[in-house]
Amino acid sequence: MAYQALYRVWRPQTFADVVGQDVITQTLRNAVASNMTSHAYLFSGPRGTGKTSCAKILAKAVNCLNPQEGEPCNECEICQAANENRLNDVIEIDAASNNGVEEIRDIRDKVKYAPTEAKFKVYIIDEVHMLSQGAFNALLKTLEEPPANVMFILATTEPQKIPATIISRTQSFTFRRISRQDILDRMELILNDKQIEFDEEALNIIAASAEGGMRDALSILDQALSFGNDKLTLNNAQEVTGALSNEQIVSYMTAVAENNPADALTSLYNILASGRSAVRFTEMIIRVCRNMILYNSNSDLSDNMDSTIMTQEMLAIANKFDNDRLFYIVDQVSSAQKNLKNSNQTDVYMEILTVKISEPRIQSETPTASSEAAPVDNVQVDRLSDEVAKLKSELKNISANGVAARPAEKAKPKHKAQKVHLNKTAIYNVLGNATKADLSSARDIWPDVMNMLSVTQRAMMKVSEPVAASPDGMVMAFDYPMWFEQAQEDQDLLDSLTADVSKLLKKDYQIVMVPKEQWPVIRKEYIANNIDLDKNNDVKSKPEATKSDKAVDEAVNLFGEDNVDIKND
């Protein structure tokens, strides 16, 4: 005998067997027991929640020769014929394949004839929302004048597509998603019956992935079992569901927590190389973040945590995040998902996303509320708050004294890693000869430069763009200071960039990098001071600054360059 899918073999044969729809099955059983069944039912709800199973059981129960409290006996000849799909009076129609008017007219013609073997002629119309308008009209006629001893059971996943005139002539039941526990119990029952060993965790993963559909759960279980030796292992379940292994997600989230884009990218490549889909991966990140938020909220909410995800390792990682950052990650991942769904360059989007979320966040609007991604102790927070308050009042003074026409709009705590030197001389060099035409040709060749880089380098440079160019150099501004530092320190990257651009433009070329948040300040300084360069390209003299920029300079002198940020207008 050919292999039979689990969901067919284990299709419930009585109302009591149906999982997770107790109210519906109880109601139907009572109706059968008291001979109060309706001539038309509408079963709606998500796929795999028991609609067709209940329809079949109902068809059997109303015809059973020996029903027991509304349940079919499954032993009489009618029940047996129905179970073997050879009862002529139960007619199943899949509207997805029979959406024509003709088929329904055919029903109308034949519906007049009395059932041949059983008490009731039962029409089960699956996916009834797929019927054409004409077919619905024909069906409506039949429902308006139902012949005796005929029952219609309409099933659909999309009840909103069914005309109200039809719905009003049916008794309607809404099937709900089956709870994870119910699905787990059912799978466990089946595996125990088949004497198959299983890993609890594997069952959890399958139940989660089935999203409330029993048929899906059993199909996945089938596949996972076919993978290996009639034993259900965690690995097989992960393979079949495309779920990430625990090590994979732990390694990725660790790198994110530690603000380590390089490690996060490595982890991403491993995940993608193991055949995991990018979309599934993003769903997993969101689920992990959701659980971490529940955990970090330190309230009863943590009872709702998904224990399959929140392993001891994951709990430890959760401690490294605050909820602000987790919300930020969820935001970033959600917006990346939109791109992923419309793109065949999913890997690139995943790289950008990974870089973004594994970077320390840009300072938030209110400096005191700024959350450094790395854990900071209270002393440090207090110190930073004080520093910010001091900066604010000093800036106010400058502006009040009339010196500053344009005070700095925002003062920031010092970025924690400032070891990478900004090569201002080189930047001024480019600015000295910068033209719009050079910038536009730099931008023209940029996509080609990107293509010449390695995948990792490309991911790094994705968050940058050319902002100024001269005939022999360009300035690249980076969205995130951390990423600027990484790029600036990566000699291989600098070498490749220089070589690639020189090759494309057929001349020697210099690439200079700058964090985007500092770019307006640097440019302003340059323009204001009209800096003279001597032959050695060293800064020789700074002519008198204009009044407004003098204020900036003063602020810079006072607070140090990194603490003053002038917004570009």
Ligand SMILES: [Zn+2]
């Ligand atoms: Zn029976």
